[in-house]
Each structure stands twice: as structure tokens, then as C-alpha cells.
Amino acid sequence: AMAGVGGGGNDFQWCFSQVKGAIDEDVAEADIISTVEFNYSGELLATGDKGGRVVIFQREQESKNRPLSRGEYNVYSTFQSHEPEFDYLKSLEIEEKINKIRWLPQQNAAHFLLSTNDKTIKLWKISERDKRAEGYNLKDEDGRLRDPFRITTLRVPVLMPMDLMVEASPRRIFANAHTYHINSISVNSDHETYLSADDLRINLWHLEITDRSFNIVDIKPANMEELTEVITAAECHPHQCNVFVYSSSKGTIRLCDMRAAALCDRHSKFFEEPEDPSSRSFFSEIISSISDVKFSHSGRYMMTRDYLSVKVWDLNMENRPVETYQVHEYLRSKLCSLYENDCIFDKFECCWNGSDSAIMTGSYNNFFRMFDRNTRRDITLEASRENSKPRAMLKPRKVCTGGKRKKDEISVDSLDFNKKILHTAWHPKENVIAVAATNNLYIFQDKIN
Amino acid sequence: MEYKVEAHRIMSISLGKIYNSRVQRGGIKLHKNLLVSLVLRSARQVYLSDYYGGVCLNAQHVEAKEWELMDGDQEKLIPASEESLPSTTACDQTEAAEVPEAPQPEETDSSLAVEGPEDPCEAVEGPEDTSSTEPQAEQESSSSVDSTCDVSVPSPVVSEPQCEAKQATVSSLDCETDANLAMSAEGNSHQPPKAHSCSNRKRSAEKKASHGSPVKRTKVTSSNADEEEAEEMDTSNVSNLITIFGSSFSGLLSKDNSEPEAETDESDSGSGQICCDQMLKNLNPWNTAIVAF
Numbered sequence: 258a259m260a261g262v263g264g265g266g267n268d269f270q271w272c273f274s275q276v277k278g279a280i281d282e283d284v285a286e287a288d289i290i291s292t293v294e295f296n297y298s299g300e301l302l303a304t305g306d307k308g309g310r311v312v313i314f315q316r317e318q319e320s321k322n323r324p325l326s327r328g329e330y331n332v333y334s335t336f337q338s339h340e341p342e343f344d345y346l347k348s349l350e351i352e353e354k355i356n357k358i359r360w361l362p363q364q365n366a367a368h369f370l371l372s373t374n375d376k377t378i379k380l381w382k383i384s385e386r387d388k389r390a391e392g393y394n395l396k397d398e399d400g401r402l403r404d405p406f407r408i409t410t411l412r413v414p415v416l417m418p419m420d421l422m423v424e425a426s427p428r429r430i431f432a433n434a435h436t437y438h439i440n441s442i443s444v445n446s447d448h449e450t451y452l453s454a455d456d457l458r459i460n461l462w463h464l465e466i467t468d469r470s471f472n473i474v475d476i477k478p479a480n481m482e483e484l485t486e487v488i489t490a491a492e493c494h495p496h497q498c499n500v501f502v503y504s505s506s507k508g509t510i511r512l513c514d515m516r517a518a519a520l521c522d523r524h525s526k527f528f529e530e531p532e533d534p535s536s537r538s539f540f541s542e543i544i545s546s547i548s549d550v551k552f553s554h555s556g557r558y559m560m561t562r563d564y565l566s567v568k569v570w571d572l573n574m575e576n577r578p579v580e581t582y583q584v585h586e587y588l589r590s591k592l593c594s595l596y597e598n599d600c601i602f603d604k605f606e607c608c609w610n611g612s613d614s615a616i617m618t619g620s621y622n623n624f625f626r627m628f629d630r631n632t633r634r635d636i637t638l639e640a641s642r643e644n645s646k647p648r649a650m651l652k653p654r655k656v657c658t659g660g661k662r663k664k665d666e667i668s669v670d671s672l673d674f675n676k677k678i679l680h681t682a683w684h685p686k687e688n689v690i691a692v693a694a695t696n697n698l699y700i701f702q703d704k705i706n
Numbered sequence: 707m708e709y710k711v712e713a714h715r716i717m718s719i720s721l722g723k724i725y726n727s728r729v730q731r732g733g734i735k736l737h738k739n740l741l742v743s744l745v746l747r748s749a750r751q752v753y754l755s756d757y758y759g760g761v762c763l764n765a766q767h768v769e770a771k772e773w774e775l776m777d778g779d780q781e782k783l784i785p786a787s788e789e790s791l792p793s794t795t796a797c798d799q800t801e802a803a804e805v806p807e808a809p810q811p812e813e814t815d816s817s818l819a820v821e822g823p824e825d826p827c828e829a830v831e832g833p834e835d836t837s838s839t840e841p842q843a844e845q846e847s848s849s850s851v852d853s854t855c856d857v858s859v860p861s862p863v864v865s866e867p868q869c870e871a872k873q874a875t876v877s878s879l880d881c882e883t884d885a886n887l888a889m890s891a892e893g894n895s896h897q898p899p900k901a902h903s904c905s906n907r908k909r910s911a912e913k914k915a916s917h918g919s920p921v922k923r924t925k926v927t928s929s930n931a932d933e934e935e936a937e938e939m940d941t942s943n944v945s946n947l948i949t950i951f952g953s954s955f956s957g958l959l960s961k962d963n964s965e966p967e968a969e970t971d972e973s974d975s976g977s978g979q980i981c982c983d984q985m986l987k988n989l990n991p992w993n994t995a996i997v998a999f
Contacts, residue, residue, distance in 0.1 A: 539716060593712075
């Protein structure tokens with residue numbers, strides 16, 4: 258078995274670096290991580306959870322003084338992004354769970370990110386404060402107002418250093434634009450606009466304008482009885498600010514060009530793979546539903562994740578993907594059970610590495626899978642506390658699909674379906690990955706790194 | 707009748723999920739409910755097709771032999787049949803049929819009787835005239851519905867010694883059946899569980915559905931027909947389920963409870979009420995039920 262997945266012929270070896278989160282067996286629902294995202298430089302790593310909180314980790318600068326903490330991520334900022342709300346008109350509770358976080362490219366000293374729950378998107382500014390003004394005229398050092406009649410002299414306040422404080426403040430709130438549940442947000446390459454998608458509609462926003470948005474896709478049928486598919490994910494093209502894609506519950510992807518029309522109901526390209534009739538079952542539709550779509554960094558390819566596989570598509574070829582990777586094909590015979598316990602509805606995400614030579618996605622039993630597109634090799638790794646010694650190398654895992662179980666293999670029936678890895682992220686430039694396992698965030702690094 | 711039990715079980719599970727989704731935090735998840743409704747539809751199709759075929763044909767089930775079954779049906783439809791079998795109630799027939807075989811002949815449109823020809827090649831031609839090619843031409847009939855029905859037929863089917871033609875017949879019948887059902891699919895697939903043959907309905911369905919609006923009406927009609935047929939049968943299990951959930955649905959759909967999606971209210975409040983009334987009689991508009999949430 259191969260030791261690691263790498264690009265360019267190098268075999269990388271993934272090692273444990275850090276784990277964040279409680280060790281407690283009893284996991285509070287609010288602590289379950291629901292999204293993970295590196296920023297553009299990889300210096301910051303943001304997580305959102307079901308409790309509506311955002312935690313941002315910052316990578317330590319490597320210094321000669323502390324050579325062993327090679328770029329460790331430590332907590333930088335924590336804030337409550339969304340609170341539970343109640344829609345009185347519809348008698349609906351709106352969950353505070355953070356569905357997605359997307360960073361904006363950095364333009365000044367502050368960092369900006371978009372975070373969204375089912376209904377509302379917020380733009381947060383995260384800034385550092387390491388100086389404080391002292392010597393005000395009208396108030397004391399502790400903030401109490403001074404009696405103006407007692408002021409006899411004027412002084413100019415001076416800036417004094419203080420302990421670093423990281424503040425997060427909501428700068429924009431984009432609300433009331435989605436009737437259905439928001440599943441995606443994506444920042445456009447123009448750095449001025451972004452899109453948000455729910456089950457039936459996609460809206461285009463300007464980052465500065467909160468009271469209105471453009472509706473660019475609307476697949477709601479006139480009669481809801483005719484509904485046959487919903488939008489499951491959407492993303493802006495990384496370079497062409499007029500292009501975006503959205504995936505559907507039927508396993509199709511539509512690429513749209515915003516220059517063509519104001520309402521992009523008619524796609525420019527339609528990606529669909531012909532179905533394999535021999536694999537029909539009650540659950541064929543569910544497992545073909547796409548849970549995530551991601552453009553490659555190059556913009557030439559896109560990747561889709563459905564329940565059992567990951568597919569890489571060339572944007573120039575619509576009739577089938579150029580690569581298909583089986584994530585956990587051994588589950589195909591278990592679909593009925595997975596339907597019963599709702600696991601079949603799990604929405605796995607997928608991600609590219611910085612050079613687009615490898616892709617990663619999660620599975621069950623805290624396993625995650627990596628595929629090297631060049632060598633076509635794949636590896637299964639596990640995020641677990643047992644493998645959490647510093648810089649311990651991760652051992653490849655294998656699921657036994659039948660027949661005699663070898664040592665170190667795990668049988669399909671022994672898999673823990675409550676331990677699912679839905680969210681993973683790959684550092685944009687280096688071989689550092691973040692893997693969310695329920696309420697824990699694991700960070701792994703390549704040994705060579 | 708494993709498949710029937712399985713289909714029924716999946717239906718119950720699906721109904722349970724739809725019911726539970728009402729009380730879940732965060733409101734109804736449209737995506738999940740849509741997927742569940744698709745599974746429910748498929749399971750229902752399989753579940754009812756069994757009864758349906760039985761009622762329609764009113765043929766006796768002798769042993770769990772598919773061809774004998776088909777023979778009996780044949781007798782009813784084509785007077786000049788070669789063999790006669792005693793008549794029986796549809797219930798009995800469905801109860802005793804072997805799992806993988808029974809639904810195949812029964813998954814037919816009401817206008818097409820299931821043929822269990824003594825001489826498959828001859829008899830099948832009758833009903834198949836309407837829309838298919840000759841039974842021997844397995845490839846052709848398969849292609850007529852854009853499927854690969856012949857793929858899985860050989861394995862589970864037919865207890866009698868098999869001839870190529872018989873297999874072809876079954877598969878072509880199934881394909882034909884599927885095509886008819888596919889006509890009414892509205893873009894959704896009505897496929898049997900994996901154990902059964904003739905599985906590529908989805909593409910057929912989509913292609914046919916794209917041909918125009920009548921698709922939807924056809925579906926309603928045939929489904930209603932299904933329902934009416936089913937009502938004569940012992941569908942107590944299914945009816946009970948519907949009753950249980952029907953009362954809940956009616957409560958949900960009443961004006962007193964605000965419906966979660968205001969936009970669906972506009973178009974569906976009326977149909978929602980109707981849906982509620984029809985719920986016990988007609989499993990059909992699950993979409994409406996789901997939507998009306």
C-alpha cells in the first residue's frame with residue numbers, strides 16, 4: 258500500500274499536526290463543525306459550527322526560536338456569527354448553524370469573510386487592535402465621564418501599545434432574499450460581488466449593497482407539484498467573473514454566463530453523465546444528487562461529489578466526466594440501511610490541493626480519502642485521537658469488502674456511521690489539510706513540509 | 707414476497723421521514739423531502755403494481771411460477787389461448803408469486819394485460835402490437851424504450867426451463883411496461899428495486915416527459931387507476947399508514963396552522979386542502995402534500 262499521495266511523483270507522508278476541540282465523548286450538538294475554510298494565503302483557517310459560532314485559527318510564523326512549532330494554528334478569533342431566529346409569519350425556526358464560510362481576498366490589514374446560515378449572509382470584518390488611545394479630555398481612563406466644569410487644561414490623547422486584541426464586527430447583513438435554505442455562497446473574482454444559492458434560486462449581491470440583490474437563477478416551477486429537482490451547490494468561476502456553475506439533485510451541473518441574459522435560467526453548458534442502467538435501485542436518485550461542486554484553481558476543471566463518488570469534469574466536455582473516483586463503493590449494497598438511518602442524505606464536500614494535482618473528500622468512520630490525479634493512486638486515512646501523537650505518520654486504512662478480513666482492515670459492518678467527515682479543506686499553497694470530524698478539527702501536514 | 711414487503715417497508719420509512727421533517731428544527735428541508743418523495747413513489751409503484759396486475763388479470767396463481775401466472779392471464783385476454791387455468795382472486799395470486807418474477811408481468815399498464823403465453827413468442831405479440839417489436843427481437847424491443855432490459859432478466863426470472871424467446875418476452879414486456887409507465891413519470895423514475903429487470907426507466911422517463919404537458923395528466927390518470935384497483939385489494943396496511951398520516955396532514959394543511967413556505971401557499975393552499983381530502987383515497991399527490999408543508 259502506498260504511503261502517501263503526492264503530486265509530481267513525490268510521495269507525501271501525512272502526519273498528525275494538531276487537533277482542536279473537546280475530547281469529550283459526549284458531543285454537544287452546537288459544537289459540531291459545519292464548515293471549514295482556509296483563506297487565500299492559508300494563514301487563517303475558519304470553522305463554523307452548528308451553534309452559529311465562527312472560530313478562526315491563525316498560523317504561527319515559523320521562527321528560529323521555536324523551530325518545533327512549524328506553522329501551528331492557534332485560535333485567533335471567536336465570535337457568534339448567527340443566532341437562532343424565529344420567523345413568526347411562517348412559524349419557522351431558523352437554525353443558527355453556519356452552512357458556509359467564504360473568505361474575501363485581503364485588501365488591507367483587516368480580514369473579511371462571509372458567513373451564512375439558512376437565511377442570512379453576513380460580512381464580518383476581523384481586525385487587530387494593538388494600540389489604544391489614552392489621555393482623553395472628557396472621560397477618565399476607566400471610561401467615566403468627567404465633569405466638564407472641572408476641566409482646566411486640554412491634552413492631546415496619545416496612542417499607547419496594548420495587548421493584541423482581535424475584533425470581529427459585522428459590517429453587512431444580507432437578509433430576506435431567500436425563501437428556501439441557503440446551501441452555497443461564492444465570492445466572485447471581481448471581488449465586488451458574490452452569489453448565494455438556495456434550493457430553488459440563486460442571487461447575485463454586491464458586497465456594498467444589502468437591501469437588494471439580483472436574482473440570476475430561478476428554477477421554481479409555477480406549480481410546485483411539478484418540482485423535480487433542486488439546486489444543491491453553486492460556485493463562481495475563479496477567473497471569469499461572468500461564469501458560474503450550479504449543481505442539482507439530479508446529478509447535473511449547469512454552467513451559466515451572466516453576460517447572456519439577466520436571468521440565467523438557460524444554461525450555457527449542461528454537464529450530465531449518462532446513467533448506468535445496471536445499477537438502478539430505489540435509491541439511484543438520491544445517490545446521484547450532487548452535494549458539492551468546486552472549480553479547480555486553474556479554472557479548467559470542476560469537481561462534483563455525489564454520495565458514492567467524486568467526478569472531475571473538463572469544462573469543455575459536457576457529456577461525461579474525465580475522471581471518476583469511487584469513494585466508498587462498498588456502501589452501494591447498503592443503501593437501504595443508509596436510507597433508514599438518514600446517512601444517505603449526508604452531504605459530503607470535496608476539495609482540490611493548490612496545484613490541482615490531488616483531490617480530497619470525506620467518508621464514514623472518520624475516514625477521508627485522497628486521490629492523486631496524475632498517478633491515479635488513492636489513499637484512505639483516518640482522523641482519530643489514537644493517531645494523535647505529534648508528527649505521527651498516518652497509516653493508510655483499508656475497508657474489507659468481502660471475503661477474508663486481513664489484519665488492520667476494517668469490515669464494512671464495523672464502520673461507525675456516526676463518525677462522518679463531511680468537511681475538509683486543503684491549504685491553498687502547502688500540503689496542510691484541515692479535516693472536521695464532528696466536533697474536532699484535525700490538522701495534518703506533509704512530513705516533508 | 708420479499709420485494710413487496712421491502713417496498714412496503716420503504717414506503718413506511720419514507721412516510722415517517724416526511725412526517726418527522728415537519729417537526730425538525732429549521733423547517734422543512736425541501737431537498738430531502740423531494741428525494742424522499744421520489745423513493746416513496748418508486749416503492750409505491752412496486753408495491754401497487756403487484757396488486758394492480760392481480761386485479762386486472764383476475765387470474766389464479768398456481769404455484770410461484772411466473773409463466774403459469776402469465777398463462778392464466780393469457781387466458782383471460784386472448785380467448786384462443788392454448789391452456790386454461792382456473793381463475794382465482796388477485797390477492798392470492800400476488801401473495802404467492804415468487805419475488806423477482808411476479809412483478810415483471812404485473813408492471814403493465816392497465817390496457818396491457820400481462821401475458822404469460824403458453825407460447826410466449828406468439829401470445830406476446832398481441833399486446834405488444836401496440837407499441838413494441840417482436841418478442842424475439844430482444845434488442846429491438848429494448849431499444850424501443852431506450853433501455854437495456856435484457857441486462858438483468860436472465861438471472862432471477864423464470865422457473866421453467868427458459869428459452870431465449872421467453873426471456874426476451876419478459877424483458878420486452880417489462881420494457882414496454884416501463885415505457886408506458888415512463889410516459890407518466892413526469893421526469894421521475896418509477897423503477898423496481900434492483901432485483902428486477904428492466905431498470906433504465908429514468909432516461910426514458912425524462913425523454914418522454916420532455917415531450918409535452920400531457921405527461922402529467924397521464925400520470926394522474928394511471929395512478930388513480932392504480933389506486934382504484936388497489937382499493938379493491940386488501941391494502942389495509944397502506945391505508946392505515948395513510949390514515950395515520952392523513953390526519954396529521956389534514957391538521958397541517960388546515961388554515962389554522964401556518965404553512966412553512968409562504969410562496970407555496972399561494973399556489974397550493976387550495977390544492978393542499980384537496981390533497982388532504984384525497985389523501986385517504988389517493989396516494990397520488992405526495993408532491994402536493996410535501997409542498998403544502
